[in-house]
Amino acid sequence: MISDLLSVTVLVGILASGIRLATPYLYAAIGETFSQRSGVLNLGVEGQMLLGAFAAFYVAVTTGNLWLGVLMAMFVGALMGLAMAYVTVNLHAEQGISGIGFYLFGLGMSDLLFQKLLGTVETVRGFPEIYIPGLSDIPGIGEIFFSQNVLVYGAYLLVPIAWFILNKTTLGLKIRSVGENPDAADSLGVSVTRVRYFTIILGGTLSGIAGASLSIALLNVFQQNMTSGLGFIAVALVYFGAWRPVGVLGGALLFSMINSLQLWIQVLGINVKSEFAVMMPYVLTILVLVATVSRVRAPAALTKPFEREN
């Protein structure tokens, strides 16, 4: 039975599923990477995703325009980010607690809007798969990498872009310095407030897209609390990825691949208790975390509000 896992269908299935499952994590976790690198822990990701998912779904259902849906999800996510930025940067609120507050707000608000505006679970025709000419015909590889929908491609494109911004641009340098030593950055004329507003709003925008990738690209339905903890896993992936986009990508892929592996293990009837199969992604992720990244240091100013000394 175990040997069934090595057939081409199964391997291709696992990899293609893993790539899809990682998509919402990537958007949300890359966004979170930006805000954490600037020193702000945003635990409201899940709430931003839920509101983004609903906004995208609602707009797609009512107007039939998927891109307008994505735009709306970005806008709603950005708005949530703006509120979060005001609370944490201007009001110096405790970041963990206010993040949980924003999560609960997003959870309740998305459900309320869903009940009032739609009232029942329905489906929408989401982004179709795009077959990249030539490449999608390659056996196996084509199905895994080149037959996905546009938001999946977008998520993977985001990784090098985020890496470039963080490491190769002045903006990235500002973000990192604000996250490591805001006092020094401030004394050199970098506006800590402005940088943090930027990263938190960017994080919210990307979380909004993460929600949209679920509701109008991968699942094409909206349901109350449909993210069911995905946003929190995305926050964990930022730690796992050691605050680096490439590390986040590795974590998201590892977690998702093992998740799709456990789906196949059950489908193939391999004799593993379903409870153990379901545990696998979490257990293995923790093991890898313990084994590899114990030496990495978090941004020094993470979760610390900045107050200029007179």
Added chain:
Amino acid sequence: MKKFVCFLTLMLAFAIVLSACGAPATPVPAEKFRVAVVMPSAINDLAFSQSMYDALVRVQKDMGGPDAFEFVYSEGMFVVDDAAAAIRDYATQGYDLVIAHGSQYGSSLQEIAPDFPETSFAWGTTVDTFGQPNIFAYEAASQEGGYVNGVLAATFSNSKVIGVVGPIETGDAKLYIDGFKAGVAATNPDIQVNVNYIGSFSDVALASEAATTHISAGADALTGTAQMVVGAIGKAEESDVLWFGTQSNQASLAPKVVVASQVYHWEVILKEMISLIQSGTLGGKSFKANLANGGEVIEFNPGYTLPAEAKTLADSTVKGITEGSINIALP
């Protein structure tokens, strides 16, 4: 104020005298029956919670509208502590029947019910009343509808592979899935049924990916239970794979591919409970919804053209189960 009280007393005295004079058979307008429900997910989840909500709406209609039957609900109570607080609140407010619609609420109910001996409580799905005189228990023989769905799915499957998306391997979900497997095996033992428990009642993304996995593994008919299957139903429709529903009627979500749904008609049980409560019995009894008592109904999707022989087969299977000629062997 004093005058008003005098007037009221006078009117009351009149009323008593007059009513005493009237024919004894004149029915006193029954007091409004009030029910409160606590549910784990949303009333429109197309699954477990919706089945109870829809049933209450039907009871209200049959009992003569909101004037005779009033119900209120708290939905999305996936945190058991919150649910317990809501149950206690409703009991305090004097509802005639407080329903805890979720087996996870059992231990809370066990603590709360003794504090309100005048209030009737119900919880499900379970058979356990904790031996308390004011707790009813209810459950669904979901293996029966599961069996019928399995028989139907087996006749439709050309690829000889059928996929099942389940939440956690326990309770109502396990019963349904075991019944489904038995139905498939009884119809065509060569068909392979792949079962996937995703470990969650809410992870729509994983349920959807589980459906994709089944389809990649060759399944051309799918079923699944609990509220997260909406993701899987969406995938079934996209891939043009048949879907067999349970708990609520799921045809609205994917009119092209849903063949039939086993729907819980809790109103059959609720009405029995209500008449017991009205005659003074507040609990101590457990109920089971099944095909025979109408607590479970196989509802076909009018949008899907079912071949006549499949319909006949489904009907004869339902008949066999209700009459006892079909025995569903559970593992």
